[in-house]
Amino acid sequence: MKYPKTLNDLIECFKKLPGIGEKSAERMALSTLDMDEDILKLFSESLSNVKEKIKRCSVCNNLSEDDLCEICKQNDRNKKVICVVEDAKNVILFEKIGSYNGLYHVLDGLISPLDNVNPEDINIEQLINRVKDNEIEEVILAVKPSVEGETTSLYISKLLEGKNVKVSKIAHGVPIGVDMEYIDSLTLEMALEDRKNIF
Amino acid sequence: MKYPKTLNDLIECFKKLPGIGEKSAERMALSTLDMDEDILKLFSESLSNVKEKIKRCSVCNNLSEDDLCEICKQNDRNKKVICVVEDAKNVILFEKIGSYNGLYHVLDGLISPLDNVNPEDINIEQLINRVKDNEIEEVILAVKPSVEGETTSLYISKLLEGKNVKVSKIAHGVPIGVDMEYIDSLTLEMALEDRKNIF
Numbered sequence: 488m489k490y491p492k493t494l495n496d497l498i499e500c501f502k503k504l505p506g507i508g509e510k511s512a513e514r515m516a517l518s519t520l521d522m523d524e525d526i527l528k529l530f531s532e533s534l535s536n537v538k539e540k541i542k543r544c545s546v547c548n549n550l551s552e553d554d555l556c557e558i559c560k561q562n563d564r565n566k567k568v569i570c571v572v573e574d575a576k577n578v579i580l581f582e583k584i585g586s587y588n589g590l591y592h593v594l595d596g597l598i599s600p601l602d603n604v605n606p607e608d609i610n611i612e613q614l615i616n617r618v619k620d621n622e623i624e625e626v627i628l629a630v631k632p633s634v635e636g637e638t639t640s641l642y643i644s645k646l647l648e649g650k651n652v653k654v655s656k657i658a659h660g661v662p663i664g665v666d667m668e669y670i671d672s673l674t675l676e677m678a679l680e681d682r683k684n685i686f
Numbered sequence: 687m688k689y690p691k692t693l694n695d696l697i698e699c700f701k702k703l704p705g706i707g708e709k710s711a712e713r714m715a716l717s718t719l720d721m722d723e724d725i726l727k728l729f730s731e732s733l734s735n736v737k738e739k740i741k742r743c744s745v746c747n748n749l750s751e752d753d754l755c756e757i758c759k760q761n762d763r764n765k766k767v768i769c770v771v772e773d774a775k776n777v778i779l780f781e782k783i784g785s786y787n788g789l790y791h792v793l794d795g796l797i798s799p800l801d802n803v804n805p806e807d808i809n810i811e812q813l814i815n816r817v818k819d820n821e822i823e824e825v826i827l828a829v830k831p832s833v834e835g836e837t838t839s840l841y842i843s844k845l846l847e848g849k850n851v852k853v854s855k856i857a858h859g860v861p862i863g864v865d866m867e868y869i870d871s872l873t874l875e876m877a878l879e880d881r882k883n884i885f
Contacts, residue, residue, distance in 0.1 A: 489756075489778070490749060490774075490778065491739070491740055491749055491750055491751040491755075491756070492739075492751060493732050493735050493736050493739045493740055493751065494736065494740060494749065496728055496732040497729075497732045497733065497736060499728075500725060500728060500729035500732060503717075503721060503725055503729075504714045504717055505713055505714065505717050506710065506713070507714075511705065513775065513778075514704050514705070514775075515703045515704065515706075516736075517774070517775060518702075518703055518704050519733060519736050519737075520736060520737065520740060520749075522702060522737075524737065526699060526702055527733055527734060527736070527737060528734065529695055529698075529699060530696075530699035530702075530733050531730045531731070531733040531734035532730070533692050533695040533696045533699060534696065534718060534726055534729050534730040534733065535726060535727065535730035536692050537692050537693065537696060537715075537718050537719060537726070538718075538719065538721075538723065538726060540690070540692045541690055541692055541693060541719060550689060550690055550693065550719075551690055552690040552691060552692065556690075557688075557690070575689075575716070576712065576716060579688070579689065579712075
């Protein structure tokens with residue numbers, strides 16, 4: 488004994504979403520019965536269009552509905568600086584800071600031999616060509632400080648060595664607003680090593 | 687600076703679901719890019735059909751795609767017993783027990799004067815008529831033990847008094863598998879009051 492078919496279908500679909508189990512899917516499916524017709528229409532249409540409409544920016548590989556993404560389209564950006572990120576979600580994170588004005592490069596993954604992800608499986612070649620062809624002044628490596636992140640950063644910096652481009656890496660250390668007691672010792676070690684002189 | 691339009695629309699739609707904030711909506715919208723075409727199609731179609739297809743059972747007010755719901759359609763049910771529940775979700779809860787064999791009545795709410803929900807706003811009249819017209823033997827009140835639940839139970843039992851029908855209420859007490867220390871004192875009081883003789 489279950490819900491009527493359309494609701495069951497919806498529950499199954501909601502369950503495919505990340506982090507959604509049986510109970511939440513049920514709650515979500517039932518909540519659609521109380522949604523506005525307009526919202527449901529937009530929801531339904533967006534879902535059926537999303538795969539077809541969302542492409543990749545031909546320059547930076549960011550998510551985009553056009554050939555160029557919203558960021559590469561902007562003329563007031565500093566086109567000499569590229570911030571290299573793991574995925575498109577991270578682009579939004581950096582955009583939220585508000586002060587970064589350069590471009591991005593979305594790798595779409597990190598090198599991870601254990602998971603069978605090799606350098607040629609992510610967009611590294613596209614990045615190297617982009618640096619060569621556009622007289623880029625700085626490449627900022629902004630991937631997470633995991634084994635995969637460090638491997639990827641190292642690999643990219645090796646390829647860019649001697650190419651007349653500055654390569655930097657975002658700082659790792661104690662995040663703002665956190666109690667010191669919750670910081671793991673590896674982070675503390677990094678924070679200590681990269682300490683800044685005050686005077 | 688945000689995601690492309692279709693993704694933004696999706697994020698906004700996911701945010702309308704219960705318990706979904708900005709971050710989860712973002713994660714869900716992005717995950718649709720990796721979903722199978724078939725699932726997306728089913729998802730999209732189910733959403734656009736759900737309001738139109740899902741109706742109410744003309745007998746018990748349960749969710750249904752036809753005039754009669756799956757439960758009212760079954761011939762091997764005990765049609766003399768009605769379990770009164772707050773909403774259609776609770777029907778599924780009782781069905782999961784597996785041993786209840788009677789019918790249901792979905793009130794679609796509880797009496798709550800503070801929220802402006804009066805007896806005529808929920809399906810009480812339909813229940814009373816159903817009891818009168820069908821020689822019902824027992825009405826089981828199975829709403830939650832809140833002020834609203836108790837008010838609704840009391841109201842319904844008053845209306846059914848002297849109508850030659852047994853009216854009962856599900857037991858309240860200590861749930862199974864919970865440490866005693868986590869039980870609130872009101873529940874404990876109820877459990878003590880409704881204690882069962884062992885010998």
